Amino acid sequence: MKKTVAIDMDNVIADIETNWINLYEQEFGVRVDKKDLLGKPEDFAFPDPDKARSLLYKPGFFRNAPLMAGAVEALKEIQKDFEIYIVSAAMEFPNSLLEKHDWLAEHFPFISWKNIIFCGDKSVISTDFLIDDHLKNLDFHKGMPILFTAGHNINVNKHTRVNNWTEAVALLKENIEVV
Template structure:
């Protein structure tokens, strides 16, 4: 029997990388992820005249060295792996520093190997054009990435997508996995694993 394929995002779905940590260190602030509503935190928090300096700091670090893992992510993904074929489908290009993107991809690859050892590395897809990839289910925190003809589209709750209306999601055939990233994986499990 052919198992259904899940396309699974990484950032803000499996973990928060060390990006916010870098913002706080750079600005000497104590922001939390819930202080933001825009996806690109640096565009909001970092003064434009200091963006190059900030990008140099980010490039010098491994954002995936000490990630904040979202509650129940690993446990639920491992359980889903028993029922579905999981493909990691994640962006690898930093639009603010494309030249550093190869190094970022390597760091993300090693993060996946360490934290999700039960997923075959041949199932890693690094792309910013997720709409080109085919699967049966897609789980992502960004609405543009769910603009696809995939049958089951799940919006993972995050700080930047709380204000998307139910009407908009319904029109696009998207299921919301709750409103709180702290409980998002419990909601995903309810949607995808029938008791």
């Protein structure tokens, strides 16, 4: 039986940071540099956090996010040895459910709808591994939590960290028999 891996969407396979920066500039005429996001809660990295947060509720925000570099190839590779589940806490933003579904269908058609979980609280997820960018999800994971580097978590020294999909694939392969 294959080991199981839960994989977050935002800032793990979908480049929400880049999308947010681009939309903020488009909507409000202010360009934020990606390095300005380092070590800050996501919306507070922008000059006007309320305006930044409002973008999360705009139609298209989640649907039009670019892919994280190497994500498609990595998930295809991981899927050879692991059962993959895409897990996203999508309930907070009403538009995100359909948009995330459609985004996954476009970019990851090889992942079955049966392996996509939209929820409000990831603590109910019980896989062997969880790859996520937020401690609120990783801290309660029953398997091996893997922190995927994002601007907001750059100063976090908790959990095993991967900086990209090449590192994530290597770590999973190293730990295929451990959990």
